[in-house]
Amino acid sequence: MSPFEVQHLRDATPGCQSGIVHFNHAGASLPSQATLDAIIDQLQREARDGPMEASEHGAVLVEKARRAAGQLLNAPASSIAFTSSGSTAWNLAFQALGPWKPGDRILVGRQEWGGNLASMALAEQAGARVDVIPCDETGAVCPAALESMLDANVKLIGLTWLPANGGLINPAQAIGVVARRHAIPYFIDAGQAVGQVPVDVQALQCDVLKSAGRKHLRGPRGTALLYVRPAFLQHLNPAQRDVLSAPWTSEGFDLRDDSRRFETSEASLALLAGLGNALQEMNRLGIGRVWERVAQTSARIRAALRQMPGVSLHDLGSAQSGLIAFNLAGWDGFELKRRLGLKHINIGANGIAYTPLDMQARGLASIARISVSPLNNDRDIELLMAALEALRD
Structure with a gap:
């Protein structure tokens, strides 16, 4: 530049x-004036027309944001959900992967985000075990060491791609190759990656990836995105449900068949309008x-x-x-x-x-x-x- x-x-x-x-x-990070304007415009519509009445316009902006996120991650728009924080996104997906049982193993890099480890403590209470993948000589998570740890009890590989405590870039794509070869679910915490480095979920071969909007994307606080690989969605059964994520059908309440099964009907359309503008700016840049x-x-x-x-x-x-x-x-x-x-x-x-x-x-x-x-x-x-x-x- x-x-x-x-x-x-x-x-x-x-x-x-x-x-x-x-x-x-x-x-x-610092939002642009255009991102601020997008938030304010939606808030003004809600104040002028009524919050519920302005939701139709807001919903259009949210879908634009979903398409922009998909473009940035090389993912279909239907695989993107929006949540209130990166931790919320990760926890929703992790809790939907259960139930955990004694003997289950979760493999993580040494640099795993503390919030993710806190969520894993619930699995440990059920008898699962969290094991740390050794690092290579540079301090990065070692794919070869990971492969040597695998057995039938490994139910999840978790990776914090770019740790919060320094400049390390873990070999996320190489770990994805190992995970896919052994058909083991693979979650990536990309909170410091999205908006800073190129992210291609197809190349990464991850099943779940999350990131906050407020960091390198320059979006507003209170926003985050969650990617779920479409073919993996059937393995996730979220406990949090409402009329959006599990709408009524003639057969009863049925989970959506896209990543919006992790969304709720109540969300800040103004903040998501701002996130959408930030995502579009990133794609243009x-x-x-x-x-x-x-x-x-x-x-x-x-x-x-x-x-x-x-x-x-x-x-x-x-x-x-x-x-x-x-x-x-x-x-x-x-x-x-x-x-x-x-x-x-x-x-x-x-x-x-x-x-x-x-x-x-x-x-x-x-x-x-x-x-x-x-x-x-x-x-x-x-x-x-x-x-x-x-x-x-």
């Missing part, structure tokens, strides 16, 4: 005009070009951090994403985040609870996290580095 294109994106984003330097896109820009910017920042005394980098893998994990000598990650915030520079921080298996394995209590976007420019980088220099012991 050219400097002109980056400036065009910034000009269309109110947060870039506020004087705040935003390097917390992995937490929540091109995810390949976004990833190229993110990779270039994050490489520059990592190079600068390596030259700064007192900084330790904590990114694993042979190639890194736009999430940069580091620590500054003498600073806890969360306190460093707070102090930079006082200087109007936003970064993230992660503790053990977010990725407990990996953080404990590496002896890390916390990390500070820089996460980049095509919105970030040279001036942002200069201000960030100057602020870190000023805080060095």
